[in-house]
Amino acid sequence: MxxxxxxxxxxxxxxxxxxxxxxxxxxxxxxxxxxxxxxxxxxxxxxxxxxxxxxxxxxxxxxxxxxxxxxxxxxxxxxxxxxxxxxxxxxxxxxxxxxxGGIPVRLLSDQRGGYRAALVGLVADLSRIGLGCPRDVALTFAAQRTRRLPVGYRTGEYHALFVDFAFEVLELRELAPEGMSAQEVEPFLDRGKPGWRDALSLRLDGDAARSLLSDAVLVSARHGLVTDPMTRVLRRCEDGNWSAWIEVEEAAEIAPQLVQGVEPDRRRLRLAPVGALASAVPDLLFALDRETPDRPWDSRRISGRRTARFHFPLNTGAELMAMADGAFLGRVRLAGGEAIEIDAGPTFWRLAEMGEAGAEALSYAGNGALRTHDPHVWMLAEGGKVPDCTGSLVAEPDGSVPGGTIWRLSGNGRVLVAGGNAQIETGAEEDTREEIHASGPLEYRLLDTRGTPVHRGVPAILHRHPGRGFRQLLGAELRHQIAGSTIWHGGSPSDTMMGRVSFAVREGAGVGARVTVNLVPPKFSAGEVTYGDDPCRRIRFDGVPQGWLLRVASGKPQQPDADGVVEVRLDAPIGSQARLPLTLAGPNGAPPMSWVLNLPRPRGEFQTVAGETLASNQDISMQTLKDWRIVPAEDRRTELRIRLHSASAGGAPIVGRRVTVEQPLSAFRSLLEEMLVTGGADAELRLRVITGADQSPRLIVRHALGETRLLGEDVLVLNDQTPVHEPALAITAVDLNDPARVVETGARGLSHLGRGRWFLLPRRGSAPMRPPRPYVRPEPAGTTGQDAPRRADRIAHYARRFSETNIENDLARLAALSEMLLANGVSPSALDEVHALAKVPSAAVRLLFRVAPSDLEDALSLDLHGGPGWSFIGPVDWAKGFADEAAAVHATLAALPALADRADEHARDAVTARAADILRLRPALEGHVALALQQLDPMAIAALAQRLGGLSRGLQNPEGTLLETARAIISRQAENPHSLHTLAARRRPSGFDVFHPDLRGLIEAPLVVAEIAFGLRPPPTTRERVELLLAVQADQAAYETAQPAAIAWLAQQRT
Incomplete structure (x- = not known):
């Protein structure tokens, strides 16, 4: 109303x-x-x-x-x-x-209020994309920003209202000069745009107008960026208790101290999950960028929305692997993903999302003192422990988690419970909390009870308050407590410390925020030793402190000798196991620690996440890659070899990737996806781990295990080509016309789904199966267009549709469908429309504008699922896609009086901003994108260079860059070059003649791709595509440098 x-x-x-x-x-x-x-x-x-x-x-x-x-x-x-x-x-x-009534204006004028934070934050979200942000993307931002508001303000109607208001604010920003102070905004708008308040979707009166509009108009795209990309969250269950989740921010910052082992001059990284995190959310991926070594990393989640929230146990740390240029650099533990051990002491939580009758979700707020504007905070304490409160602080039970009780706190005072205490104030004038984090080298041979590596040496203890950077605690600021003792000691423990140690910031005579770690001395090591022809395996531990007892599996406890050495002989039954229990008991009477010894492997092997070694050939799906990892041999070269097996794969070479550290098999997902799509619908990949002459059993990877067929209203499983009912078959049905309609159902009697074009995603147990044809109700009258029986005819129908104008809604719907399939472990190659995009490249380019920044990687990954091969799209088609998108944005903005005069500029900025996003994810496309933007508007090139911090040298000196990169590739690959004989460029710089023909494939791959993009040679065969993959995998950094140069050089030759 x-x-x-x-x-x-x-x-x-x-x-x-x-x-x-x-x-x-x-x-x-x-x-x-x-x-x-x-x-x-x-x-x-x-x-x-x-x-x-x-x-x-x-x-x-x-x-x-x-x-x-x-x-x-x-x-x-x-x-x-x-x-x-x-x-x-x-x-x-x-x-x-x-x-x-709408948004209460008095709450909007409160600078501490959630309503104000939601609206200003939404303006900041849209600022990162600009006025060309698609509305469906903006509505997604609105849903995220309003989670802490009462349920009545979290409806689609209010999301639309918030979005309308945010776009109106962006229009007003165009009128306000840069550098204007908050106090000047309202008078300036009164002079320059009389009646501006009356045009706003939200009615703002008095103080609300002055304060909110000042903040919103001046807010930057970086406003509200969180300092941690991951947050521990507790979500309310139907029974009133709580379950543990992790939520991942789309944009955040990461302190430089948390990403170690990276060269100071490196500016870009990727973070991918390992360990338990890889099993829970294998597709999670972060892109990190920084300006200088001392600056924080700008972090962007570039995996889809399906990775934004997932179940994850509290007592397990979320670990990631830093990667660059295809190489794995080391593990990273981020603040926000640390393990939370309930029995280690109380932890505190803040409201994250309101429900109908109270808190629906809580976010982790540390384990130290906490002040907050909110009326309540929550405490998680060990089950059976009742807190005592001082002052006006009151504690009330509010559900539980396994092993712990949730207490709702309100008031001002100190809460005391077994394991710790903290000063709490709710309804405070400011929000303050403190955070503590341990960062340092890890010992991968020893895993704690949660399966994560322990620290090697005393880690650096980092401390911060909100809005400030981490600083290392030293000397009198730091206290530590050894397991088994109740005494807090000043400073750090000695270098010979081993076991479980708690660290805390000093707070007067007591302690504040704390962190508990497991550690071994810096000189500790565990390795295999051999004696002549003795076949028995022996493990030698070095650097074990005096007084400690060590026991492997069920063997006898042993003490170190005077040199700190313990040598353990492994009996035959346990000698072949990958992991063994390791019990450690210290001299101070603390309870023994039950860790895991990650045994050195004599040969590389596939292991399950539980440590079981693959003993025989096994079929798996792409969905179950997360259940496997590759463990390299100790001190022997280990390689993952991948053979494509399909009807069209004749003569395709084997792809090999060297493995130097333990990696989840899901880390190779994009490579495996690309090889599968290259081989066609019935392709499979045969994987082995090779160590010298030793080879592991095979893992045989397919997109889906088994095929289904729709007969009438039932989905049946094909058993030796005979359709049979499968009681365990479950179906996720998605309406192709409205992807928001999703129904979980059984495999029989589908008529209850009602009207719609239902795409059926069958699953047997946890394994996806190949989908049948869509279930359409009412049944189509004809068999043409999208209902044609032949797939080629359906693809042709969609290709004709994508060649028309006004296809924005179709593309947005396709993007949502693709995301839905990926979330269910099904390749989007099952969609006819994805294949149609490959026939209309300019429409494929426009699809990249229909998604949020965090979903752009998923949209680009359609080239792994039968969609457009981005590097094979010519600059002309890129330019047409950019021009069509700019025209659509221009038409929208030109209808707004405040922006009509600058609609051209804003349309160009929208295209350039998304082009920069694309190149951050696919730097090899810089030549394609730059040439396309030059055709659209020469001024856009300068804007692109500004957004990216400069363009590659290959665009200015393409021939010189190609020759320089070729020499670098050969110098690195000369010992073991791939012979890629089908990759021979038809045009090449004259300087390439000096290189040996056997090396030509490696250095001419970028030129071959450029020739395909310019239409100088046909699309690649299956064998050529696999050889192109090999060339890229051989030296990814060099390829990303050479590809833009190849496009620029060939463009020069054509003029």
């Missing part, structure tokens, strides 16, 4: 009229005016706290029962064409009135 725009005069008239009629008992007459006035009162006067009928009855001077007021509200809402919310707890009359 906020859209009625009740003015001040009408507001007072309604109050008088409603009060008069209610006093006379004219309830039906007063009903509609009552709800309109009441909604406006909430908008104008509500300043927080609980909702009450007295807030409405007192100014009216009436006294009615709650039942009467509810009946009046129900009649009034109905007469106004609105409805009240119905929840499990009943009909929510007051909440309905409050939500109808």
């Amino acid at each position: 906020y859209a009625y725009c009740v003015g001040e005069k009408l507001y007072h008239e309604l109050r008088d009229t409603v009060g008069h009629n209610l006093k006379l008992g004219r309830f039906k007459t007063a009903a509609a005016p009552f709800v309109l006035w009441a909604a406006e009162r909430y908008r104008k006067e509500y300043d927080g706290g609980g909702l009450s009928w007295e807030f409405l009855t007192e100014p009216l001077g009436i006294a009615l029962t709650q039942q009467q007021l509810r009946e009046i509200t129900g009649v009034g809402m109905a007469r106004m064409g609105r409805s009240v919310r119905r929840l499990d707890s009943g009909v929510q009359y007051l909440r309905a009135i409050a939500a109808e």
Whole structure:
């Protein structure tokens, strides 16, 4: 009802009229005016706290029962064409009135309020994309920003209102000069755009207008960036208890101290999951960029929305691997992903998302002192431990997690519970908390009880307050406590320390935030030793401190000798196992530690995440890559070899990747996907781990294990080409016309799905199966177009559609469908429209504009699923896609009076911004994109260079760059070069003649790709595509340098 725009005069008239009629008992007459006035009162006067009928009855001077007021509200809402919310707890009359009024202006003027933070944060989100941001992407941002608001403000209607307001603010920003102070914004707009308030979707009065608009108009794209890309979250279950999750931010910053082992001059990294994190969310991927070595890393989640939230146990750390140029650099432990051990002491949590009747989700807020604007914080403590509170602080139980109890705290005082205590203040004037983190080298031979490597040596203990960088705690600032002791000692422990140690920041005579780590001395090591022809395996431990007892598996405990050495002989039954229990007992009486010894392997092997070695050939799907890892041999060259097996793969070479550290098999997902799509629908990959002359059993990888068929209203499994019912088969049905319609169902009697073009995603157990044809209701009248029986005809139909204008909605729908399939472990190659994109490259380019930045990597990955091969798309088609997108953005902005004069500039900026996003993910496409932008608008090249911090030298000196890169490739590959004889460029720089023909394939691959892009040679065969893969994998960094140069050089030759 906020859209009625009740003015001040009408507001007072309604109050008088409603009060008069209610006093006379004219309830039906007063009903509609009552709800309109009441909604406006909430908008104008509500300043927080609980909702009450007295807030409405007192100014009216009436006294009615709650039942009467509810009946009046129900009649009034109905007469106004609105409805009240119905929840499990009943009909929510007051909440309905409050939500109808719109955003309370007094809460908007509160700089601490969640409403204000949501709106200003949404403006910042859209600023990162600009006025050309697709609306569906903007609505996704709005849903994320409003999670802490009451449920009534988290509807699609309010998301649309927030988005409209945010776009209006972006328009107003175009009028405000750079450098303007917050106090000058409102007077400037009054002078330059009279009546601007009346045009806003949100009605803002007085202080709300002055404060909110000042913040929103001046907010930067970096406003509100969180300092951790990962956050521990507890979400409420249906039974009132809590479950553990991790939520991943789209954009964040990472302190430089947390990413170690990286060369100072490196500016770009990728982070991918390892260990338990890789099993939980194998597709998770971060892109990291920084300007200088001392600056924080800008982190962007470049995996899809399916990786933004996932279940993950509290007591397990989330670990990632840093990668660059195809090489693995080392493990990374981020603040926000650390393990939380319930029995180690209390931890504190803040409201993350409101539910219908209270907190729906809580986010981790550390284990030290906490002050917050919020009325409550929550504490997680060990089960059975009841807290004591001082001052006005009150603790009330609010559910549980396995092994722990959640307590809701409010007030000001200290909470004391077994394992720790902290000062807590709710309803405070400011938000403050402290964080602590351990960072240092890891010992991969020893795993703690959670399966993660222990620290090698005493780690650096880093401490920070919100908004500040980490600093290392030293000397008197730091305290430590050894397991088994209740005493906190000053400073750091000695270098010979081994075992479990807690570190904390000193807080007066006590301690504040703390972190617990498992560690071994820096000189500790574990390796295999041999003696002549003795076949028994022996493990030697060096650097073991005196006084410690060590036991492997069920063997006898042993003490180190005077040199700190323990040597253990492994009996035959356990000598072949990959991991063995390791028990360590210290001299201080602490409970023994049960760790795991990660045994050195004499040969490389595939292992499950539980440490079981692959003993025989096994079929797996792409979905179950997450359950496997590759463990290299100790001190022997280990290689993963991949053979493509398909009808079209004749003569395709084997692809090999060297493995130097333990890696999840999912780390090779993109390579495996590309090889599978190269081989066609029935392709499979045969994987072995090779160590010298030794080879492991095979893993045979397919997109899906098994095929299904739709017969009538049932989905059946093909068993030796015979359709049979499978009781364990489950179906996820997605409406192709409306991807938001998703139904989980069984495999029989699909008629209950109703009208729609239902794409069926079958799953047997956890393994996806090949989908059948869509289930369409009502049945199509004809067999043409999208309903044609032959796939080639359906693809041709969609290709014709993509060649038309006004395809934005079709592309957005396709992007959502692709994301849905990927989330369910099904390749988007099952969609006819994905294959149609390959036939209309300019439409494929436009698809890249229909997704949020975090989903762009998924859109680009369609080239791994039968979609467009981005590097094979010519600059002309890239230019057409850019031009069509710029025209669509221009048409939208030109209709807005405030932006009409600069619509061309904004359209160019929108295209350039997305082009820069594409190149951050696919730097090899720089030549394609730069030439396309030059055709669109020569000025866009300078804007692109500014966004990327410069363009590659290959665009300025292509021939010199090609020759220089060729020499570098040969110098690195000369010992073991790949012979890629089918990759022979038809045009090459004259300097290439000096290189040996056997090396030509490696150095001419970028030229071959450029010739395909310019239409000088046909699309690659299966063998050529595999050889191109080999060339890229051989030296990824060199290829990314050479490809733009090859495009630029060939463009010069054509002019």
